[in-house]
Amino acid sequence: MxxxxxxxxxxxxxxxxxxxxxxxxxxxxxxxxxxxxxxxxxxxxxxxxxxxxxxxxxxxxxxxxxxxxxxxxxxxxxxxxxxxxxxxxxxxxxxxxxxxxxxxxxxxxxxxxxxxxxxxxxxxxxxxxxxxxxxxxxxxxxxxxxxxxxxxxxxxxxxxxxxxxxxxxxxSLPEEEWKSGFAEVIKHGFIRDEAFLKQLEKEWTSFKTISVERLNDMLARSISVKADVVSEDEQEHGIRAHLNFGHTLGHAIEAQLGYGKITHGEAVAIGMLFALRLSEEMLNVNFHIEQYENWFLQLGYRTKIPASLNRERLLQTMSKDKKVEAGTIRMVLLKRLGEATIVNIPPEKIRVLLDERMEGAHG
Amino acid sequence: MxxxxxxxxxxxxxxxxxxxxxxxxxxxxxxxxxxxxxxxxxxxxxxxxxxxxxxxxxxxxxxxxxxxxxxxxxxxxxxxxxxxxxxxxxxxxxxxxxxxxxxxxxxxxxxxxxxxxxxxxxxxxxxxxxxxxxxxxxxxxxxxxxxxxxxxxxxxxxxxxxxxxxxxxxxSLPEEEWKSGFAEVIKHGFIRDEAFLKQLEKEWTSFKTISVERLNDMLARSISVKADVVSEDEQEHGIRAHLNFGHTLGHAIEAQLGYGKITHGEAVAIGMLFALRLSEEMLNVNFHIEQYENWFLQLGYRTKIPASLNRERLLQTMSKDKKVEAGTIRMVLLKRLGEATIVNIPPEKIRVLLDERMEGAHG
Missing domain, CATH: 3.40.50.1970 (Rossmann fold)
Structure with missing residues (x-):
């Protein structure tokens, strides 16, 4: 318990x-x-x-x-x-x-x-x-x-x-549901708890066999991150926005594909990898993204933006996100593992990386 | 100003x-x-x-x-x-x-x-x-x-x-609108500001000629009472309920006549006189109600419960008021002018006074 x-x-x-x-x-x-x-x-x-x-x-x-x-x-x-x-x-x-x-x-x-x-x-x-x-x-x-x-x-x-x-x-949940929810667990590690992230990487490589103890422990730790953030900023005037890590692109993918065509978590997984890449570009850090991409693939996530999606429409939705004031594209990036920050990004930077992260772009 | x-x-x-x-x-x-x-x-x-x-x-x-x-x-x-x-x-x-x-x-x-x-x-x-x-x-x-x-x-x-x-x-408001709003002004005097009530009695005997200065002064004082109550109890866990003085019967009258058939203030005026009478019965005080009834009549209010209304239906609505927990009839009464209190009333007491305050009851 x-x-x-x-x-x-x-x-x-x-x-x-x-x-x-x-x-x-x-x-x-x-x-x-x-x-x-x-x-x-x-x-x-x-x-x-x-x-x-x-x-x-x-x-x-x-x-x-x-x-x-x-x-x-x-x-x-x-x-x-x-x-x-x-x-x-x-x-x-x-x-x-x-x-x-x-x-x-x-x-x-x-x-x-x-x-x-x-x-x-x-x-x-x-x-x-x-x-x-x-x-x-x-x-x-x-x-x-x-x-x-x-x-x-x-x-x-x-x-x-x-x-x-x-x-x-x-x-009794199907694997799709595990995947969808687990992306938010990983997000909590990325934005605020590096040790938790490392533990998840080590312990969670499949959703096939799950022990109650490991599950309860994981939930308590993930919820603790959420609780801390909400305690500091109940009404999203400040750091609560960090919870949107991976969600700016994630929401845009869900919206363009049509809600229900991809799980929320799968869209967020793609969005988190995108935000990591963008963090590298904007904040001069290196996250060895291949390592996370491999982990995500092992867990069954898609990791690239579906090729059927239109880059300019994604960009437009990202800039109209309700968390964004008129015009600018504000995104949650990582300064380092476990520490998030909010950055205003020029649309041009985003275009380049959207192209890079499209399915088939490197293949 | x-x-x-x-x-x-x-x-x-x-x-x-x-x-x-x-x-x-x-x-x-x-x-x-x-x-x-x-x-x-x-x-x-x-x-x-x-x-x-x-x-x-x-x-x-x-x-x-x-x-x-x-x-x-x-x-x-x-x-x-x-x-x-x-x-x-x-x-x-x-x-x-x-x-x-x-x-x-x-x-x-x-x-x-x-x-x-x-x-x-x-x-x-x-x-x-x-x-x-x-x-x-x-x-x-x-x-x-x-x-x-x-x-x-x-x-x-x-x-x-x-x-x-x-x-x-x-x-430019019609007299009906003045009457409707002024009942809440009087209410603020009754529940929390006796001096204001006395001043209103002296200065406001008609809505025909109103000076801007007198109006602004009256509004500021009436709103001050409301502001004080709300400051003490924003979400109506306690004394904010005092603002319901006159409203338990008032709402029941409005509901039974059909909303719009009587102005809110006129229904509240009848309700306040009823609550004063009930205060006399329950709390062993004497408010010389004739004096308020005469003032209300002078201002053009009805002061008795319309004869077309059914006593038992009024009682039922009063006990189902959303401010009331299951079954009991909680009402705001006055301990003295300018001081309200909440009292649980036996339905039988209310029946007797509803009869007394019906139009035509005294001849």
């Missing part, structure tokens, strides 16, 4: 990491959320058949527990599903002492968290991530829905009361 | 009260919001013809200024208008350094404020109230939209960067 403490301006809370936590939710919430008048569990059509019943049964008979199952997938982070959830909350009579439980991956966490952030101007919520990728999104209080003109464009900062991470849920 | 300072946990800001402020918005924002990349003015179809042009022209040519005019009226505090505004914000490219200006009454302030609270997880906004009632809603950071199952059920706490109150806008 692991535990990470998160301390922000607006709230402090604990991330518990352990097998079988889903069977203890009722008891844990009694301890963490007293008093709670009623609970709404939000989950999706993939997760519900496996874990919803366990969570419901963890409450004793006096508890008032409702649930709502959304369709799995990014399309549920919509205005209409958001409104449906608020309607459900009103119909069952959630009040200011109620809580929302987000049982699922990032989509469920973001959506249910935004419902909790805005229902009656904010009620409490608890994150129960069921994917590896959600180890990242469930910590830090960023909640949002999508707009057809942009992902996560409508949302809040609303910290959970607790994150309960039942690692049993990860064991 | 008046000025009130608001200091909350999350932000401090100034409420400026003066004639002609709408002509100075551009210059004031340069001072208050540096840097601001672009501005979206949200206003409604009643206000736009009178003041929108003045506000736009107050900016110099280098400023990037957009505007969006909603239909006036409570129906605009809907999910669909909320989404339309977010679409507008994305289409014109508002970014994290942009600001929203809410030019109008409570509907515009609540809606535009909620857009600002959730666009890209929160951008800055400025309140420009144009009604007397909005002197109350524009200060304190409560923003929201309505759901068909309840008013203000979806929202946030999001403090403005500033409140710019151009009192020219009030001079």
């Amino acid at each position: 692991g535990s990470v403490h998160v301390q922000t301006m607006s709230k402090q809370y604990e991330v518990r990491i352990d097998t079988g936590l889903r069977h203890q939710v009722g008891a844990l919430l009694k301890e963490l959320l007293q008093p709670v008048s009623s609970v709404l569990i939000v989950t999706d059509s993939n997760v519900a058949p496996f874990y919803l019943k366990d969570v419901i049964q963890s409450f004793d008979e006096s508890a008032v527990v409702y649930d709502y199952v959304i369709e799995s997938g990014e399309a549920s982070k919509s205005f209409s599903v958001y409104e449906q959830l608020l309607t459900k909350a009103l119909e069952v009579g959630l009040d200011r002492k109620s809580a929302v439980i987000a049982l699922g991956g990032g989509v469920v966490g973001d959506l249910a968290g935004f419902v909790a952030a805005t229902y009656m101007r904010g009620i409490r919520f608890v994150q129960m991530p069921t994917t590896l990728l959600a180890h990242d999104s469930s910590v830090g209080g960023k909640v949002a829905i999508n707009h057809r003109l942009g992902k996560n464009m409508v949302g809040s900062f609303h910290q959970p009361e607790a994150v309960l991470y039942d690692t049993d849920c990860l064991m | 008046g000025s009130v300072h608001v200091q909350t946990m999350s932000k401090q800001y100034e409420v400026r009260i003066d004639t002609g402020l709408r002509h100075q918005v551009g210059a004031l924002l340069k001072e208050l919001l540096q840097p601001v990349s672009s501005v979206l003015i949200v206003t409604d179809s009643n206000v736009a013809p009178f003041y929108l042009k003045d506000v736009i022209q107050s900016f110099d040519e280098s400023a990037v200024v957009y505007d969006y005019v909603i239909e006036s009226g409570e129906a605009s505090k809907s999910f669909s208008v909320y989404e339309q505004l977010l679409t507008k914000a994305l289409e014109v490219g508002l970014d994290r350094k942009s600001a929203v200006i809410a030019l109008g009454g409570g509907v515009v302030g609540d809606l535009a404020g909620f857009v600002a609270a959730t666009y890209m997880r929160g951008i800055r906004f400025v309140q420009m109230p144009t009604t007397l009632l909005a002197h109350d809603s524009s200060v304190g950071g409560k923003v929201a939209i309505n759901h068909r199952l309840g008013k203000n059920m979806v929202g946030s706490f999001h403090q403005p960067e500033a409140v710019l109150y151009d009192t020219d806008c009030l001079m």
Whole structure:
């Protein structure tokens, strides 16, 4: 079992990491959320058949527990599903002492968290991530829905009361999901914890055989990095932007391919290698990128920009990233392993390296 | 000119009260919001013809200024208008350094404020109230939209960067609007400032002739009470609930008559007299209610519960008020003039006094 403490301006809370936590939710919430008048569990059509019943049964008979199952997938982070959830909350009579439980991956966490952030101007919520990728999104209080003109464009900062991470849920995930989530783990090493990065390189060369101990340890350490960053900068006025390492190009690749055509983590992996190369060019360092590229390939990642993508369109999306003010291309680079920095890059530099990192460019 | 300072946990800001402020918005924002990349003015179809042009022209040519005019009226505090505004914000490219200006009454302030609270997880906004009632809603950071199952059920706490109150806008308001807003002014006297209440009784016996000096002074003092309460309790965990004085019955009257059939202030006036009577019964005090009833009548208020309303339905709504936890009827009463307190009331007590305060009950 692991535990990470998160301390922000607006709230402090604990991330518990352990097998079988889903069977203890009722008891844990009694301890963490007293008093709670009623609970709404939000989950999706993939997760519900496996874990919803366990969570419901963890409450004793006096508890008032409702649930709502959304369709799995990014399309549920919509205005209409958001409104449906608020309607459900009103119909069952959630009040200011109620809580929302987000049982699922990032989509469920973001959506249910935004419902909790805005229902009656904010009620409490608890994150129960069921994917590896959600180890990242469930910590830090960023909640949002999508707009057809942009992902996560409508949302809040609303910290959970607790994150309960039942690692049993990860064991049955397909390899694609491991790959997608593990890129964020590696990112945490790159931007803030070199020793952790080295350990990952040594211990994680495949997702085929994973021990619970190694998994819990890895999650606790990865979440610690996220928690530290969020503690220093809850609302992304400064160093929280370092978490975007690999994401400026990553988002552009996802957007141009169409969301869902490549996993988030795979796009971020390509973006991180690009950002390492750019760091070498801009900051006069040498990261021996071949070594990381080989590791990524061993883990099954693509490492180059898909050849079907258009360079100028990638560049345009990168410069319109919502983290970027009008015109300039600000990117997170590494000064050295474990230390990130933000640099304004001339588009010309980026063009050259986009070409270099295209599939087939060296081959 | 008046000025009130608001200091909350999350932000401090100034409420400026003066004639002609709408002509100075551009210059004031340069001072208050540096840097601001672009501005979206949200206003409604009643206000736009009178003041929108003045506000736009107050900016110099280098400023990037957009505007969006909603239909006036409570129906605009809907999910669909909320989404339309977010679409507008994305289409014109508002970014994290942009600001929203809410030019109008409570509907515009609540809606535009909620857009600002959730666009890209929160951008800055400025309140420009144009009604007397909005002197109350524009200060304190409560923003929201309505759901068909309840008013203000979806929202946030999001403090403005500033409140710019151009009192020219009030001079042309119809008497109904004065009556509606003035009830909140009186409320501020009742719950926290007896001397202010006495002054109001003496100086305000009609809305026919109003001097700018008297108006500015009254607004500054009324807003000071609101600012003090909000400063002590931004998110309504405690004494902010005192602002609900007169509102538990007031809301029930509005809900049962149908919103728009009676002004908010008129319903609150009836609610305040009811709460005074209930205070006498519960707290062993004597407020000489006839004196307030006569003053209210002189100002043109109704003072009794409309005879068409059903007592049990009022009671039910009062006990389901969202400020109330399951079952109990918590109401704000006065221990003495200028000092509020919260009391749990047995429904039976309320029944008796509802009967007493019905139109026609005393002949």
